[in-house]
Structure formats: structure tokens, C-alpha cells
Amino acid sequence: MAKKPCGGGGAFEVSSSLVESGGRNNAGAAWLDDDGRPRRTGTVWTASAHIVTAVIGSGVLSLAWAIAQLGWAAGPAVMLLFAAVIYYTSTLLARCYRSGGGDDAVATGKRSYTYMDAVRASLGGRHVALCGAIQYANLFGVAVGYTIAASISMLAIKRADCFHHVKAHNGKRAASSCTSSSNPYMILFGAVEVVFSQIPDFDRIWWLSILAAAMSFTYSAIGLALGVAQTVANGGAKGSLTGIGIAAGVTPAQKVWRSLQAFGDIAFAYSYSVILIEIQDTVRAPPPSEAAVMRKATAVSVAVTTVFYTLCGCLGYAAFGDAAPDNLLTGFGFYEPFWLLDVANAAVVVHLVGAYQVFCQPIFAFVEKWAAAAWPDSAFMAREIGLGPRLRISVFRLAWRTAFVGLTTVVAMLLPFFGDVVGLLGAVSFWPLTVYFPVEMYVAQHGVRRGSTRWLCLQMLSAACLVVSLAAAAGSIADVVDALKVYRPFSG
Template sequence: MAGGIEHNTETPLLLATFSGSSDSNGIGKKGTIWTAGAHIITGVIGAGVLSLSWSIAQLGWIAGPLAIILFAVVTLFATTILCDCYKSPDSLLGPTINHTLLEAAGFYLGTLWTAVAHIISAVIGAGVLSLAWCTAQLGWIAGPITMLCFAVVTYISASLICDCYRSPDPITGTRNPSYIDAVRVNLGKKWTWLCGLLQYVSFYGTGIAYVITSATSMREIQRSNCYHKGGEKAVCQTGTNNFMLIFGIIQIVTSQIPNFHNMAWLSVVAALMSFCYSFIGLGLGFSKVIDNRGIKGSIVGVPTKSAAQKIWLVFQALGDIAFAYPYSIILLEIQDTLKSPPPENQTMKKASINAIVITTFFYLCCSCFGYAAFGNDTPGNLLTGFYEPFWLVDFANACIVLHLVGGYQVYSQPVFAFVEKWATQKYPQNRFINNFYAIKLPVLPALQLNLFRLCFRTLYVISTTAIAMAFPYFNQVLGILGALNFWPMTIYFPVEMYIVQRKIGAWTRKWILLEGNEWTALAHLITAVIGSGVLSLAWSMAQLGWVAGPLTMLVFACVSLTSVFLLCNCYKSPDPETGPDRNGCYLDAVQKILGKRNAWFCGIAVRINFIKLAIIYTITSASSIQAIQKSNCYHDQGHKATCGYESTRYMVIFGLIQVIVSQIPDFPNMKWLSVVAAVMSFTYSIIGSALGLAKVIENGEIKGSITGLPSSTAAEKVWLVAQALGNIAFAFPFSLIFLEVQDTLKAPPPEKITMKKVSIMTSCITTFFYLCCGGFGYAAFGNSTPGNLLTGFGFYEPYWLVDFANACVILHLVGGYQVFSQPIFAEVERWFARKFPDSKFVHKNHTLKPLSMLPFSLNFMRLFFRTAYVAIMTGIAVLFPYFNQVVGVSGAITFWPIVVYFPVEMYLTQKRIESWKSKAIMLRVFTMVCLVVILYAFVGSIRGVIVARF
């Protein structure tokens, strides 16, 4: 017995070391910097050092030493970080000591960085290999921009889903550990059924895609070895059916793994493999670019035989990119791994933005290097385009196969679990379904065989393999899967769950905006400011030149910023801090602060502003419809073809559309149209700016001059400059809607303080954006800069992108016309209602029997008045269809009273600043200087209209 006791009390050396190290005071520890250094050197220098000379021989005199130094730096960086993980949670005070790397990893499990790692592992998969092909279809501008757009949409979706992890309260509520659980709790059984159907179709489709991809990779291994032995011209054609069957057999075996918990090792291997082949693809693309000594590709992407073919390939590319962002569907499963506090939704939002930035950067690198390497010959699967080094290509394709073995199971196990759970509940006494049979295996633990699992999972694998053999088209299948699920799973369900979770009423302000803060105010102002006027800024820049053009925009931005700073103090009256009255719109503020006479004059200016915009929007929409036809004509018949189209008929078409849309009763019933219009305005403005930049790159030079466009006489130059000033004034209209935006803000902090911050941000963003649009346009075309960047045919290609941008302009103007016309409709109809209270023509609404199911009723007064209004606006536009000249007149006519005069006068009255005070004198001088400039712009623009008309 003594011997047994002695045996148990003996302590191995390492165990004794660990036991001693648990003392927080370090009693028993005698290690110094020198002993630690000795330990590390002993642990590092080993037999591996003998292979380093061979490694340098493979890499050469430059890459060899650099590679060793690089690995040394990475190791030093990693160990520096690990030093701070010895004690946790505090790196100095502990109290917990982590003796091993595994213990440290265990302590930090479920943090921001583990969530980032999960997301990146889940997102980066086989879809990344198709992104170079997608970029090739879209071109150098549209390709990267599309990926960035998908990344932004995915982040917004992720932010909304994060708040649905717990319900009903996003911080303290019950956990929803999966996407479908969150849908069931927030949206109910009906939507759960639809969500489940989409989710399982997605899983099944991904299984098919993985069979195709794995077979392609196996085939590429054979072809790579064949090309290496026989040369690049060797006949190395091999079918994929045999490889699909091999992969199917492997999956029949691995599918017998009972569930997720038993396949963690397979998921880890799959995640490592996905990183390996993705990095290899990136490295091979980069090396190919260096080897080519040039960047291939073009702005318009791969040329096609017909316009229709190009459109379909672009659509397919969009589907492929959507397939590469599958993150939303597994977000809640990842969020369920996080520890709390801090609240899981806060950690997950940070993890989402970090992970999406990393993956998007990685995607852009893979796609751009791939397209730069192969140009128009970019393969659908990036790795199939490389032949050498053959062993590296083989290794990358082998990594793909290993990843897809695990990936197939990751996406199939939920289907297996669902079907088997349903069968067990449906037939609880059935032996075929519920009995398990133990099969003894040598070395390995006994296998639990279930006949139903064996048959169902085998049939499932056979079905996916058979469909893959019938449709072995990598890019096309990815495109279908991406397009099928991106909208419902990434956009629709997250938005609907968030609205239900936060109890946001339909069509309320919060429903549209989610929450009123400085960011929503910024979004309102930018949306209101950036419109069709931005398309004329390149022409304005061309009239003024490289010095006066940007300076003029900066001056107008400063004037607008000064105006809104003054208006901030006019939101509440009579006291700008405490009110108590709030002025919810510009006209209210003028009436309460300056009185009825000024309000009457202001009302005229505001109404003129609304009317002029209806005329401009009719002209611009007709120009855009005309531009779409001309773009297709130039593409089909060449850039020198005679493609003249009259704009009158397009104005009439736009007018007819507005007659119908104008029957929308009021603002609350057209918010959906405003949202669409706002999105469209951003889209075409960004496209116009990007096309300008692309044209500059294509030209290889910056066109234009300091003095601007030369003219035949000095007088002509003076008038064109005046017109350009009017155009620029038109692009800075946000003083008119400033108080409406301020009225959406929550307090505290005081609305005035928030709005001043927003004003600065808005001015900076819009001015930068305007400078880009104007500057890139002028730099691209110089003296040939068109009046409207998208309709003046400085751009012919990519014609489909020009068409799309002009279509966005039209959609924006359909909504924009109503945004500025509805206030006039409401005012006139209220006047008639008060004037003729008993008139059936004015008051009676008639329900249309064929449309009785729609919330629509016909009012004869509304029908006749609004139709007449639209007809008058269309008639004026037909008489004066001159985009730049009319924009100049409209910008000049309202800029001074709305942006300068009334804000200054309201501020002086509100603050009770006497006329002889220095501040009042300065502001009045400011007013008069602006008046002189605007009168000059107004006269010049009027002259431009007269000259153009007669």
C-alpha cells in the first residue's frame, strides 16, 4: 500500500512546473530572460534548419532571404500578441493564468474575433473562384462597384438580423439560435414555412453546385498533369461525369456521420482548405499579372456578339456575386456562440463590419487580379486557367475537393436532420426508421447503422449527383443559387423581422427611416440634394475652367452651409433654444418669425420652385428616354450613325405617366415612390461619376484648361459663365427642406446641435461628390463636355450601363416630380374644398369597380386639376426643351430668396440683432453680394433660353 501511495504522490517535472505556476506571486519560478531565450531557441532550431538551403535554392537570392525575414516578422508579431494572453481577462493582473495555447484560446472563445473567424470561414468558399469571371463580364468599373454594393447590402442585413437574436427584447429576450427560429418567433408560422422552403432549396442547390465544382477540380488535376507532360497544346480533354460519381460515392460514406456534433473535425479541415485554395488563386493571379507585364481587361468587360447576350451574362454575373455573400443565413448560428456581456448584438455588429471588410477586400483582390491576368479569356473557375506551377495548381484543386467534401455535409446535415426528425415523429413505432444496428469495426469504435438514414441519405446524394451530371455548368448554377436566395434571405426577412421586433408601424416616419438621428438626417439631406442637377456640373466646370470651376462650387457650398447654420436657429420660436413653438417647415418659420407679408412672398418663391422642377424633370426624363434609344442605335450601327430622335414624344409619354401617378392622393400614399426615387438618384449619380473617371483612365490624360471652354467672343463667354453659375446654384437646394429634416430628429441632444453637425457632413460629402462628378466629366471630355453627362453622348460604352443609368434617371424623376408637385396639389385642393364645401364635383370620391380590391378612389376635381397641371408643365417643357439653360434659370430664380435672403432675415429677427450691429451689417452685405451674383446668373440663363429657343 505504501508503494501505491508513493506512486500517486510522485509528480512529473512538467506537472510540477504547472502546479508551481498557479501561484499568483510566482513562488517557485526562477526563469529569467536568458532561460526563456534558451528555451525558445532550443524549441525553434531543429532538424528543419537543414532544409533551408534547399528552400533558398528554390526561391533564389532575393525571394529566399526575404521569405525567411517575412516569416520571422510574422512569428514575432504573433508571439508579441500571445505575451498579452498569458493572464486573463487582464493581461497584467489576471487572475487566471493560461499555461498553454489551448487554455488561452478556450478563455477567449466566443468573442468578437472568434465571430469574425466564423464569418470569414463561412463566407469564403467555392464562390470566390467565379468572381474574376464576374468582373470580366461587368468590366473594371461596374465589377468592383457591384461587389461593394453587395457588401453594403449584406452589412445592413447583418445589422438588422443581429437585433433579432433575442426576442421580444433585443438585449434581454429569449434566444433564437437559428435564422428559421427568428423568423418563426417574429413573423409567425406562414413565413416560417416559406423561409424553410427557401432555406432547404438553398441547401440542396448548394449540394449540386459542390458536386459540379469538385468534379471540375478533379478533372483539372488530370489536365494540369497532362499539360505539364505534353505541353499546353496537348489534347487533354476529360469529361466530368466519372469524377461526379466518385465524389457522390465519397458523400454516401461521409453522409452516414450522424450529425453536426460528430463532424466538427471535417468542418475544421474544410475551413482550412477554403483558405488555402483561395490564397493560392489570389497568388497565382497576382503572379500572372507580373508575368504578363500589363493589366488586361477593359472598362466595358468581355465583348459579346449581341446586346441581349451581354445583358444575360451581366445578370448571371450578378447572381454569382450574390452567391459569394451567403452570410446572413448563418449569422444567428454564429451569434449563438458568443458570450455575454457585452450584449451579443453589439459584439456581432462589430464582428460583421470587420468580417465583411476583410472578405470584400479579399474578393476584390481575387477578382481583380484574376481579370487583370486573363482579360477577356478569364475562366469561369479561376483555378482552371492556370497550368504552371502544375504542382501548386494540383494542390489548390485538391484543397477544393477536400473543402467540398466537408462543405457538402455542412449544407446537407440540416436537411438530413429535418427529414429524419419528421419521419421519427410521424412513425414513432417503425423499426425501419428508429432501430439502430451496431457494426463492429477494427480499431475504430462501433458504427451505429440506421437503415432509414442509410437509404434516405444515399438517395439524397444520388439525386444531387444526377442533377449535377445533367447540368454541369459551374457559373450558371452559382448564378441561379445566388439570385434565388439573396433577396429573401438577405433583405426581405431581415427587414421584416427588424420592423416587427422594434414594433415600427407601417408607413410611419420611423418605418421609413428606422430612427431619427444625425445619420438619418444626413441621409435625408444628401438624398434631397443629389439629383438630376448633378449631371450638368461637368458642363458648368467646362465653362469656368479648372480654377474657377472648383472654387465656384466651394463658394456655393459655403453659402449653403452659412444658410443652414442660420436656419438651425429658426426651428424653434420665439426662443431658438426652448421655443415652445416648432417650425416643421420653411414656410412656417417665415410666417412665425417674419410675418404674413414675407410669408406671402416666400410662398410665391417656394411654389415657383415646385413648378420649375416639374418642367425640368419633364425635359430631363425625355432626354434620358431619348438617350437610351440613341445608345442602342450607336451600339448597333456605330458611333458615327445618324441616330436623331425628337424629344417631344418622350415628354408627352412622361406627361401621360405623370397624369396617372398624380392620382395618388397625397404624400402618405406615395412614400414607396419617394424611396425608389432616392435610391435611383444615388445610382445614376455614382454611375456618371464612375464613367467620367473611367474615361479619364482610358484617355491616359486630363483634358480641359484653366480658362475653360473657349468661345467666339468675350460676351458669349460672359453669358455662358452666368449660365454655369445658375446650373451650380440649382445643385444646392437643401435649405428649402432643411427644417423638415430637422423636424425628424429626436432630442436630446438638442436638434440644433445635431443639425449643425449634419450640415457640415452634408456639405462636405455633397461638395466632394459634386467635385468628382464635375471634375471627372470635364477631365474626360475637355472642350467637348456635354450639357448632361449621361445624355450628351460623351459615353457610348458600356452602352448597357449608360442605358441603366438613364433608366434610373427616369425612375427618379417619376417620383421626384410627385415629391415637388404634391404640395401644390394639396394646397389648391384644400382651397377648392373650403371655397365650395357642398360641391360633389370637388368632394365626392368614386370607387372604380374593376379596381375595387385596390385602395384607390377617383375624385373628378383631383383628376381634372392634376391632369391640367401636368399638361401645362409638359407644354412649357415642349416649348423650352433646353436642359442646361432651363436648369440655370431655375437655379438662379430661387437660390437667393430661399437660400440667402429669408434665412438671414429670420436669423436677425430670431436673435434680436439690431441693424447697426456688426453681425447684422456683415450678413446684409453677404445678402447683397449674393444677390448681385445670382442676378448675373439669372440674366445669363434667361438669355441662354432665348437664344436656344429663337
């Protein structure tokens, strides 16, 4: 019996002869794909939902701050530039899902179930270990960052309601009575993720991705509406062509670091290559090929996110100018319309619940594949708990995924400024995962001749993105250093 490889948690056993034959002679089996696995059911729309859930995170609310650092000239231009880069490199990566390459009409070659599988099939050697280390460190950092972000939104709801009920909007007594720690909310978020983490794989969380994507549109739309209202109340748009200037409280060095961080934030906000192969592995079998489906899904999701990113960033900057806050929703205060802000923050929390799962599924699947291979005869690995006639939970999955969620929660509580560290992880991972590996895999699989015009253009793109990663990493390091100056463990 051959066990299901990584790509969607849990083990599924099929006939070894079926797998060895590639399933081609059993294509008539309605429930199996060409690799002997249960037939995939993903479409352009489910893949788009996964991508939008992963890409449009709560970070969209910080884009007004990023635009404020760069100004009206560079800010929107950088957004459009990186939308184009992400779309192009994502299509290159999608064409490497099958080791045979193939074209958009016919899918041939062996499937890659994970990003690491694709790197192994195309490049091999030390590239695989390097890819895995960067990918999983990045995903772990994102999980911690999402825990912090969700707790901030939950705490904002509590504070807004508290301020409203005490009816003392400017009173120090009211402010002190509404102060609380975010740690309980991190624990609550972790408890919810423990439950949702028992969903076995990507195929089973399509509904959660669609719900999360809808929530991202909800809070983005509220932010847009409030931005428009604030701009109208101001009597016009604020801001300048070059962004925040050198003034009181902003030194020339800070201007440089903030600009680099803003440039990096915009670039990384679009990146989802780290989970693209895992998403592609949910797409139903051809025709058309999985690469063609992912190209359409990428076009839809990048177009949607670009519109929302540009609107949220630009309207937020128009509303607040150089004083644009890190979180667009906090710029409107805690008070009125407090109920609308509560809805927006609640949508942020629901979205992050889904986004956490989308980003963590590759980690879950990798560990479970490794454990199944390491202890194939373990009774603990095979044991299941029945919760109903059609609901059974793997004991190993319950134990390991609960431990993982608990670890991310504790790290979030220990390092409340971990968002800066996540930015550093994003800076370090952007170039290799989003640009370098997709470019090199495409070159290797499709026989792009070294020294040809196409090869030179691809290498120039890779080199330019490497410079961006290094610059953004420098800006993130500066932020981490500043955060360490006032660091207090479990400060919440």
C-alpha cells in the same frame, strides 16, 4: 373639427380641443404629436434621403461643363464655397421651423408646416406673398425641367440601342433612322407622375426618395467611372486653370455669359431651401429638436453631394477638357459601352420620377389646403374612391394633381428649351429663398441686434449672394435669347 393644414396633402380631422390645447396634455397618446397631428416618423436618414433626392438631380451631369467654363482654379473653389453657404443658411432656416426659436436640445413654439408658414410667423406682411410667388414659380419650373430632362434620358436609351442594332456607327442612314421626337417620352413621364402624385404627402414618399437617392448615386458613379476611363485613355487630365479660352466659336462676350451661367449653375445645384421646412415637418418629435435633426441631415446630405459634385465635375473636365458636354453621359457617345450608358440613363429617369414628387409636394399641399378652406362643405372635396379595403383616393386630389402634371407636360413639350428658363427662375429664386428669408427670419426670431457684428456679417453674406443671383440671371437671360432664335413649338 379642425382640418389638417398644409404640409402634406389630404385632410386629417382631429378634435378641436386637442389642437387648441397644443396636444401637451395628451402627450401620452402614442399616435399624436404635440400639435394634434399623427405622430411624425422621419429621422436623420429619411430627411437626408429627401434632401439628396432634391439636390442631386440630373444637373450633376452638367457640372463638367460648368467646370470647363471656370477652369481648375475657380471651378472646385466655387463648389466648396456654395456648399458652405448652403449648409449655413439651411441651419438658420431649420431653426425657424418653430416660431419660438428654441435651441437644439428643446423644441418649443408653434410649428411651421411650410416655408410660407415660417415666413408668416417670423416676418409677416408682404414677405409672405413674395415668398409664395417665388417658391411656387420655382417649383413649377423645376417640374417642367425634370420632365424635359427625363425625356432626354429616355430618348438617349432608344437612340443608343438603335445605333447598336443597325451596326452602322458612322452612317448617315443609321443616324436618320434613329432620329425621333422626345414628346412621346414626355407624355410617358407625365403618365407615371400622375400615378405617383396620388401619394398624399411627404411622409408617404420616404421610400421613393430613398430609391431616387440610390439612383442618383448609380448614374453619378457610372459617370465617374467612365470619366476615369476616358482620362486614362487620354494619357492624362485635360483642362486649364482658367477654363475654356477665347478661340474659334467662343467670343469674349460668350465667355463672360457662360462663366456667369456656370457660376450660377453650381450655386443653384446645391439649393433645396425651397422645400426644407416641408422636409423638416416629417421629422419625429423631440428629443432632440427638429432643428438638431435637420442640422445633421443637412451636414450629411451636403457632404455627400459635395463629394459627388466635385468628383463628377472635375473628372468630367479631366476627361473632355474644354470640350466637356452639357450632359456628361452624352460625351461618351451612343455606342460603347452602350448597355452601361443605358443603365445610367435609366437611373436618371427613376431618380427624376422621385425628385419630381419631392419638389411638387409643397404645391400639392398648398392648393389642397386652400381648397379645403374655400369649400369646407363641398361634397366633391370629401368624395373618395375605394380601390381596396385599405386604399382610398380623394377625387379632388386625383383631378387637381392630374391636371397639374398634365400642364407641366404640355409646357415641357411647348418649350423644349425650358431648361434655360428654369435656370432663370433658379437665378431669381436663389437669393430670396436660400439666403434672404432664412437670414431675416433668423434675425427676427433670435433677436440679433441691428448693427452688431453678427448682424453685419449676415447682411454681407446676403448682399454677396444677391450679386451672384443677378449675375447668374444675366447669363441665363442670354441663353434664353439664343434659344428663342431657333425656337419651334412642340419641336421635341
